[in-house]
Amino acid sequence: MNKPIIIIGNGGHASVLTEILLLQQRNILGFTAPSEETNAYGVKYLGTDKAIEAYSPEDVELVLGLGTIRVSTIRQSIFRVMKNQGYTFSNCIHPKSIISLTAILAEGIQIMAGAIIQPHAQIGKNTIINTGAIIEHDCLIGAHVHIAPGTTLSGKVIIGDESHIGTGSSIIQGVEIGKNTLIGAGSVVITNIGTNKKAFGVPAKEV
The missing domain is CATH 3.40.50.20 (Rossmann fold)
Structure with missing residues (x-):
């Protein structure tokens, strides 16, 4: 109930x-x-x-x-x-989001309108998947993460706990983002980014 x-x-x-x-x-x-x-x-x-x-x-x-x-x-x-x-x-999930039956959602997840979560993706506790974000198959999203509006994560991307992925960012398949890391808005991430880092640009570089 x-x-x-x-x-x-x-x-x-x-x-x-x-x-x-x-x-x-x-x-x-x-x-x-x-x-x-x-x-x-x-x-x-x-x-x-x-x-x-x-x-x-x-x-x-x-x-x-x-x-x-x-x-x-x-x-x-x-x-x-x-x-x-x-x-x-x-969990607070907009009825116009699309979530695979095989996706795994932890406690306190917030999924906004237009977000798409594909098969076998896992979303950690207290994480925001904001408006129009796309989480492709087999992604692993940590706890206390914010995936900002319009962000695209290709297949098998890993996002560490407490990281923030800025609005309109794109992360290609298989890339790993460490914990407590900021990816700037509009960035395109094509290589792994470590823990406690900031990365911006196209392609994204640590700063």
């Missing part, structure tokens, strides 16, 4: 997720934010993240409504704190 949802955050990324949840006909209890804010969808402000503790982990699920524009530890930190308190994060 689907449990009621609490959304953490109230910015643009949270708005996208709110629409997905409404399309899924999920019951949204409210959202949390550092201070009281209005919400375009009429979702109730519950308080700061501390307000979540008023709800038992058995009675609600969470959706992490904070996006990223670069490598960041904020999403993973919130995820880990709430998991340590026993809470579960709901």
